[in-house]
Amino acid sequence: xxxxxxxxxxxxxxxxxxxxxxxxxxxxxxxxxxxxxxxxxxxxxxxxxxxxxxxxxxxxxxxxxxxxxxxxxxxxxxxxxxxxxxxxxxxxxxxxxxxxxxxxxxxxxxxxxxxxxxxxxxxxxxxxxxxxxxxxxxxxxxxxxxxxxxxxxxxxxxxxxxxxxxxx
Amino acid sequence: xxxxxxxxxxxxxxxxxxxxxxxxxxxxxxxxxxxxxxxxxxxxxxxxxxxxxxxxxxxxxxxxxxxxxxxxxxxxxxxxxxxxxxxxxxxxxxxxxxxxxxxxxxxxxxxx
Numbered sequence: 001x002x003x004x005x006x007x008x009x010x011x012x013x014x015x016x017x018x019x020x021x022x023x024x025x026x027x028x029x030x031x032x033x034x035x036x037x038x039x040x041x042x043x044x045x046x047x048x049x050x051x052x053x054x055x056x057x058x059x060x061x062x063x064x065x066x067x068x069x070x071x072x073x074x075x076x077x078x079x080x081x082x083x084x085x086x087x088x089x090x091x092x093x094x095x096x097x098x099x100x101x102x103x104x105x106x107x108x109x110x111x112x113x114x115x116x117x118x119x120x121x122x123x124x125x126x127x128x129x130x131x132x133x134x135x136x137x138x139x140x141x142x143x144x145x146x147x148x149x150x151x152x153x154x155x156x157x158x159x160x161x162x163x164x165x166x167x168x
Numbered sequence: 169x170x171x172x173x174x175x176x177x178x179x180x181x182x183x184x185x186x187x188x189x190x191x192x193x194x195x196x197x198x199x200x201x202x203x204x205x206x207x208x209x210x211x212x213x214x215x216x217x218x219x220x221x222x223x224x225x226x227x228x229x230x231x232x233x234x235x236x237x238x239x240x241x242x243x244x245x246x247x248x249x250x251x252x253x254x255x256x257x258x259x260x261x262x263x264x265x266x267x268x269x270x271x272x273x274x275x276x277x278x279x280x
Contacts (some may be wrong), residue, residue: 008170012178019182019205023189028197035201038182042208051215054242058211061246066204066253073257074197077264095191103184110173119172121216122223128236129215137236138243149247156251160258166265 004123007048015041028074032067039063049121051129175216182209196260196270200253207249211242 018037025031039062046055110116127133138146182205189202218238225234260270267274 004170008174012174015178016181016185019185022201022205023185023193023198028195031198032201035205038205039208042212045212046215049215049219051219051239054211054215054239057243057246058208061250062204062208066250069253069257070197070201073261076261077270079195079197079270092192096188099184099188099191102187103180106180107177110176116173116176117171119220120169120223121172121175121220122226123170123219126219126222126226126235128218128222128233129239133233133236134239134243137233138240142240145244149244152247152251156254160254163255163258163262 004048007044011041011044011048014038015045028079029071032070032074036063036067039067046129048123049129050124050126053129053131053134172216172220175213179209179213179216182206182212194271194273196263196272199272200256200260204249204253207245211245214238214242214245 015038018034018041022031022034022038025034039058043055043058043063046052046058186202186206186209189205190199193199193202215238218235220235221238222232222235225232263275264270
């Protein structure tokens, strides 16, 4: 077991534990902090896959911007574990069963397939995840989607302001 | 070298946990966070497949850039997720202002 495998397993364990803690925690603030742990673990996976640009963007956009937005909203509403609404027990049970059976079916199908088992991901090699290559392709072949995404951002910003405006 | 199966299983586990969260919680903010978790699981899988196809092509031609598109798609998914979060949180704030709760069960009639 070399260092890459140790890192893979520890990051995977961190991601899954963080996700489970996020779903099961009663307090929304702790839940959000566990989600940040998951995002950092996924960024670690990106670095392990040599996708360094995506790792940095993941930390800046998700752990930085989006989670701060969530934190502000949660603190604005003064939510805590006491007034947390709970679903009844059977609905929770049914939700866990249906989500778990999805996982079970995909894992079972994956274990049966012979050609997937032989595929290996080349972890460390390659420069496709570096910013040089990504920038070349983004601004040469995908410049129109890039510009359209700026319009999407503008409309999202206008929409958020219009929806969040007090009184109408 | 890592088998692609491990990555598919990890991403599927994260995605299922997100689905379980959406189905079992009633707090609108937590449901929203679970959706973010599912988006991240898909992103991780896209990057893993991008490296898989890169590795297959790079064995023959070292200068290949196969798999770049997948990483750009991940970038665009992050863009869309950021826009989605800003509008969604504005809707949640407005809902909290109107009914003083973030319980999604109060919204089943879509009016107050």
